[in-house]
Structures are given as C-alpha cells and as structure tokens.
Amino acid sequence: MNILVTGGVGFIGSHTALILLQAGHNVVVLDNLCNSSVETLNRVSQLIGRKPVFVQGDIRDCEMLDRLFLKHSVDAVLHFAGLKAVAESVAQPLRYYDNNVHGSQVLLQACADAGVFNFVFSSSATVYGEPAQMPISEACPVGQPTNPYGRSKLMVEEMLRDVAASDPRWRIAILRYFNPVGAHKSGLMGEDPNGIPNNLLPYIAQVAVGKLQQLAVFGDDYPTADGTGVRDYIHVMDLAEAHLRALEALYTRTGAHVWNLGTGRGYSVLEMVRSFEAASGKPVPYRIAPRRPGDIAACYADPAKAERELGWKAQRGLDEMMRDAWLWQSMNPDGFR
Numbered sequence: 579m580n581i582l583v584t585g586g587v588g589f590i591g592s593h594t595a596l597i598l599l600q601a602g603h604n605v606v607v608l609d610n611l612c613n614s615s616v617e618t619l620n621r622v623s624q625l626i627g628r629k630p631v632f633v634q635g636d637i638r639d640c641e642m643l644d645r646l647f648l649k650h651s652v653d654a655v656l657h658f659a660g661l662k663a664v665a666e667s668v669a670q671p672l673r674y675y676d677n678n679v680h681g682s683q684v685l686l687q688a689c690a691d692a693g694v695f696n697f698v699f700s701s702s703a704t705v706y707g708e709p710a711q712m713p714i715s716e717a718c719p720v721g722q723p724t725n726p727y728g729r730s731k732l733m734v735e736e737m738l739r740d741v742a743a744s745d746p747r748w749r750i751a752i753l754r755y756f757n758p759v760g761a762h763k764s765g766l767m768g769e770d771p772n773g774i775p776n777n778l779l780p781y782i783a784q785v786a787v788g789k790l791q792q793l794a795v796f797g798d799d800y801p802t803a804d805g806t807g808v809r810d811y812i813h814v815m816d817l818a819e820a821h822l823r824a825l826e827a828l829y830t831r832t833g834a835h836v837w838n839l840g841t842g843r844g845y846s847v848l849e850m851v852r853s854f855e856a857a858s859g860k861p862v863p864y865r866i867a868p869r870r871p872g873d874i875a876a877c878y879a880d881p882a883k884a885e886r887e888l889g890w891k892a893q894r895g896l897d898e899m900m901r902d903a904w905l906w907q908s909m910n911p912d913g914f915r
C-alpha cells in the first residue's frame with residue numbers, strides 16, 4: 579500500500595513509518611518539523627536501508643495536500659501530526675484547536691476530495707477523563723478531558739464519527755494510546771522532547787544521564803499501592819505494530835472503530851524510577867512534590883478488544899521499555915540535535 583504518515587518525523591510516527599517500510603509498504607511522510615528533526619528519517623534509512631519520501635508541510639495547507647494526493651497515489655492515511663504538550667495547551671488553547679482540530683478537518687477534506695477513505699487517528703486515553711472504572715475499556719463513556727489538548731483529541735474523534743456516518747466509504751480506526759515510552763532497540767531512534775520533558779520517562783532518563791538533577795514525583799498521597807500515580811506504559815514498537823494491525827482490520831470494516839492501545843498493566847511512578855535505575859545502573863534522585871493539577875490517580879487499559887479484533891497484544895514488558903529508553907538516551911544525550 580501507499581501510506582501517508584502525517585507527523586511521521588515525530589516519536590510514534592517515525593517508529594511506525596519504519597515498521598510500515600519493513601512490512602513492504604511505500605511511505606510518504608508529511609511533517610512541518612515543529613517538534614522534530616529530519617535526522618530521524620536518516621536513522622530509519624541507516625536501520626533498514628530505505629527511507630520514506632519526505633514532504634515538509636503543514637496539515638492545514640489544503641493546496642499542498644491536494645498536490646500531495648495528486649502526486650502520490652495514497653491508499654491510506656495514518657494521522658499522527660499534532661501538538662501534544664498538556665500545559666502548553668492550557669496556555670495556548672487556540673493554537674491547539676487550530677493545529678489539532680482544524681488541521682485534522684483540512685486533512686479529512688483533502689482525503690475525501692482525493693477519494694482516500696482509509697484513515698487511522700492517534701487519539702489518547704486522555705479522552706476518558708476521570709474514568710469511573712478501571713481497567714478502562716472502549717465501552718467506558720468518554721469523559722471530560724481536563725485540558726484543551728485532551729478536548730482537541732475528543733473533538734477530532736467526534737468529527738471522525740460524524741464523517742464515518744455521512745459516507746459508507748470511510749474506514750476509520752481511532753487508536754487511544756495509553757502512555758507510549760521506550761525506543762527502537764538499536765538506540766538510533768527514540769523520543770526527543772523539546773526543552774524540559776513534561777512526561778515521566780523522558781524526565782527520568784534525563785536525570786539518569788545527568789542532564790537534570792532530580793525528578794519531582796507529583797504526589798504520594800493518591801489511593802494507589804505506594805501513593806504515586808499509576809499509568810499503563812506501552813513500548814513504542816508495540817504501538818507501531820498495532821497501527822499495521824489496525825490498517826489490516828480496516829480491510830474488513832467500514833465506519834469508525836475505537837481501539838485502546840495499552841498493556842493492561844499499570845506501574846506507579848516509584849516503580850518506574852526503580853525499574854529505570856535497574857536498567858541503567860544509574861541513580862535517579864527524586865523528591866516528593868505536590869500533585870500536578872489535572873492528574874488522576876490511576877489509568878490503565880483493558881486491551882482485550884484490540885487483542886480480539888486486531889490480533890494484537892503488547893509483547894514488550896517494562897524491562898525492555900526501560901532498557902531501550904536508556905540505550906537511546908545514553909547514545910543520544912542531546913537527542914537528534
């Protein structure tokens with residue numbers, strides 16, 4: 579297949595582009611590089627001797643999209659492009675709605691105009707808000723996301739359901755990621771956050787490598803086993819593989835379908851610290867800090883629907899996530915720069 583990967587230079591998109599190429603697909607990556615470096619695609623080529631076609635551009639640019647669809651005969655779109663920093667979305671909500679919601683709308687219109695109806699969207703467990711039950715299955719109602727980033731994901735999901743209902747040609751996969759971590763096992767590709775990381779694992783990794791002094795553990799008084807927040811961390815390569823399975827699942831399905839992508843197992847912040855120390859052999863000093871506004875105590879997936887319908891199950895455990903994250907961090911202390 580010829581697959582357009584928006585945001586394919588970023589963390590999850592680049593690992594997915596690699597897997598798609600390895601599976602024999604042709605890949606066109608569209609990215610405006612607002613949160614990534616093209617060096618990522620050189621690493622893809624270094625690893626597998628093939629590189630996606632790269633188009634530098636913005637998903638909000640409808641004329642560019644029309645040209646792109648005319649030039650490359652695209653069969654399916656994997657839509658990763660988006661802004662994802664929660665705190666930034668609170669400070670700049672209009673930028674988030676413009677980029678993530680308006681951007682997705684422009685992209686969907688260009689797809690429809692070009693007759694491309696196979697579409698996979700990167701959503702997030704954040705759409706469940708404060709979940710009433712745990713683990714979270716797709717049958718749980720979507721809640722009230724606590725920030726504009728989360729609401730932008732929910733709005734795109736709603737748009738996709740409306741679009742699917744309007745025309746039976748659409749085949750849409752909405753993939754709700756839990757907490758993606760880890761890196762390619764070579765250490766050549768991984769997560770390269772701008773500035774000080776917001777997310778736990780990149781922060782821990784930068785403490786371990788000596789770039790940051792100490793981790794702040796946001797709250798130790800949650801109703802969890804050790805009082806710290808529990809999340810379902812999933813290896814980025816498992817996540818990437820799930821996209822292939824989702825594309826295949828769309829061969830036999832029309833309409834919009836939701837799948838959770840998680841492992842089904844939660845780990846606390848302190849468990850993550852200990853596990854990273856074991857994998858890296860480096861100490862990760864931490865202090866207990868106040869809770870971070872908007873955080874919930876625990877969040878982990880019921881991944882049974884993905885296993886049943888996609889034939890996909892996360893294969894990599896916490897040790898592998900930590901080992902690969904550390905290899906990437908220690909080989910590339912300054913990321914791709």
Ligand code: NAD
Nearest residue numbers: 585588589590609610611612613614636637659660700702
């Ligand atoms: P990332 O920032 O590494 O990758 C996103 C890519 O999209 C970047 O390369 C960026 O340059 C590009 N981009 C952003 N806006 C664009 C635009 N308007 N036009 C073209 N390119 C644009 O992020 P990631 O972690 O790889 O996340 C990928 C997707 O998965 C995002 O949609 C994100 O919201 C979603 N997601 C991420 C997580 C996570 O924790 N990483 C969790 C759930 C969902």
Ligand code: WQD
Nearest residue numbers: 664702704776777778779781794795796807808809847873
């Ligand atoms: C994990 C745990 C923190 C940093 C966010 C987004 C979500 C999704 C994934 C995109 C929590 C604790 C963290 C730190 C800490 N992204 N923590 N010290 O909050 O589950 O989800 O990223 O869709 O939308 O909200 O992930 O990695 O930020 O935090 O103690 O310096 O680590 O309180 O318990 P989160 P996270």
